Amino acid sequence: MLCSPLETVQKLCARVCVKKPSSQFDFLFTAVMPKGLGFFDYIKAAFSAKPAGMPLSPNWIFVAAAGMLGVLLNPGFLLLGAGLELGYLLTLGNNERFRRVVNSRELASEQVSVQAMLSGLVAKLSPDARERFGRLQSRCKSVLALYQAQLSLDTEVVTRHSESLNRFVWIFLQLLLTRETMQTTFRESRNAPRFQSLLEDEIADLEQRLKRGTASDELRRSLESKRDILKQRLDIYAEAGNKLHYIDAELERIEQQIELLREQAVVSRDSSAISVKIDTVSSSLGETSEWIKEQQNLFGLMQEGSSSAPQILGQRSSAYEG
Known part of the structure; x- marks a missing residue:
């Protein structure tokens, strides 16, 4: 051949x-x-x-x-x-x-795929969440611009800071998506006390039926299984509010942290101090990132591409052909 x-x-x-x-x-x-x-x-x-x-x-x-x-x-x-x-x-x-x-x-081609993936994720957000995400992106870009203009940092340092800020924005996006997924799943949580009361009443009714001892073995197993499921639902509803409060607190923390970095870039000339600050904050977000992964596994959210932060704040381009 x-x-x-x-x-x-x-x-x-x-x-x-x-x-x-x-x-x-x-x-x-x-x-x-x-x-x-x-x-x-x-x-x-x-x-x-x-x-x-x-x-x-x-x-x-x-x-x-x-x-x-x-x-x-x-x-x-x-x-x-x-x-x-x-x-x-x-x-x-x-x-x-x-x-x-x-x-x-090749990097330009990969970036096109990343941007398409990001556009799809951002499209899942509500209008208010998209606007909030856009504001954080703009602030991070302004921080990078200040690093280059005010501090005259070399390319390697700016790249390292860009990677850290990308991670902030990526975690912020994942928090927004997790928050909206939880809100959709627990939409009834707005009336959580009423739903919890209904679940508790149904569990109590099942307990009474089981105590009577008149049910057959098959029916008893079915009632016990239903009771256990209702208890798990009750536990989840109880956790829903705490998880949403945690997400809101982390979203606000990231926003405030970016504002702090922006203000420090304006008034400070010590690039090494700012570098240490960014590294410290980036490390502190590790726990948040792990928590997000747990919630993603629970809700089946963003199973692909969530292990590392993509290039969100900038886009490489190429004019070469091949």
Whole structure:
């Protein structure tokens, strides 16, 4: 079976020993390479790479021309073309600048997926909650702008602060979603005393029926099971109010903390002190994050993508083609 030119080149590349990059190159490559991007991903990108504005890759034209010359004129052109193609792919695929281009494009693609996911989550919020979330986003962006303008922090420090603020906003969004899910589930909690009283009366009635001892074994097991379920519902209703109060308190805490960071960025010139403050606050949100995960497991909320904070405050873009 004939293989495509790309498959042929991949098989040849697998047999070639590539010189290991320098330690500095290793650091840059590791720092910018998206998760899961491997050597053959760069080879595939090199095979289809084209300058911006060109409808076709020049490499495709070369492969087609070499194939036609080999078929129509001399098979030697096939070997010559394969050798040149292999050299081209290995050279471009291991080029630091080209890998940066591919990484940038991959990150931009991932960011589009993240933004679509975030848009879907935000759409689940009520209008008031969406407005509240938007306000927090704007405040966090203003904090980052102040860090760059007022404190003149370098890119690495700003990136680290951006990751921490992203985590704040992500936890804030999860709290809002958990809050609305609980409010929907426990909508009756507005009349919690009446519902709790009804549940308590029904449990008492079941207890009386069980004490009479006139029920058959099958009926007794059914009544005991129903009683246990009602007790669990009663416990959940009792917890609902406390959980909602906790969520409200955490939402307000994050909002106030962002305001504090914003005010500190305005009046303080000590970037190290602000860094310590952000790290401390970020660590303190760990308990909140764990609590949110417990509630998500309980209500089946956001089963995907909730383990780490996505890029919410900024969006990478790329003008490169491939």
